[in-house]
Amino acid sequence: MNKLGIPGQIVPLAIIGVVVIAAFIAARMLFVPDTFGEYGHYRASAVEEIASQEIVYAGHEACNDCHDDIFETKQESKHRDVSCEACHGPAADHIEAPDEFTPTAPRGRGYCPLCHGYNPSRPSGFPQILPKTHNPGKACMTCHDPHSPVLPHAPEDCSACHRDIANVKQVSHHATLSCRTCHDVPDEHLIQPKFVRAEKPANRERCGQCHDRDSDSPREIPRINIETHGERNLCWECHYPHYPEVGK
Secondary structure: OOOOOOOOHHHHHHHHHHHHHHHHHHHHHHOOOOOOOOOOOOOOOHHHHHHHOOOOOHHHHHHHOOOOHHHHHHHHHOOOOOOOHHHHHHOOOHHHOOOOOOOOOOOOOOOOOHHHEEEOOOOOOOOOOOOOOOOOOOHHHOOOOOOEEEOOOOOOOOHOOOOOHHHHOOOOOOOOHHHHHHEOOOOOOOEEEEEOOOOOOOHHHHHHHHOOOOOOOOOOOOEEEEOOOOOOHHHHHEEEOOOOOEOO
């Protein structure tokens, strides 16, 4: 303690505290913009800066005025909610001077896979491809009209829409099984998948065709007593059918 009865460690701590507070105030004065906090937790001047930027996007309504035939086609397709400028780029200059500025038109293979390249986070049923193996060397527009991207023919394989499941299945013991072995797939499902659904097995007998101890399947296939194994539970409540080595 000093003569005033204050513990010795208090003075250094007080000095450090004053230095920290002074540094905070100095940093705020030097680095925090003047308009910060006027309208909330951001710079008020940012509104003016953004408003002063050059307008480069025209909006799809402007495209419709001249390209009404394409607009009508697109409105009837699965791309109806995709903005024209999402694929063709900013079009404000083209709207102002159509003969001087022409929007880009992606004609190679690099653009469409941004949405349709395989990505496990995309929902099952969304058309996905493996760009390296899907018609290699051909431009997407060779087979697909981007304004009305109807498939040129019904998919020959379920992986056209269920790529995530196909990727898992091809490394499992079920890799050689056709999807129709387990699923009832009407032909119309390949044309209108959202309106005509493929059916999943609703009982244990479908799996029992291969895995019941009395089945005629090859010996190396795991066998069980379909009547007692798992009691009344359906098989896929414990086994993932597309990768049955992994139990749930």
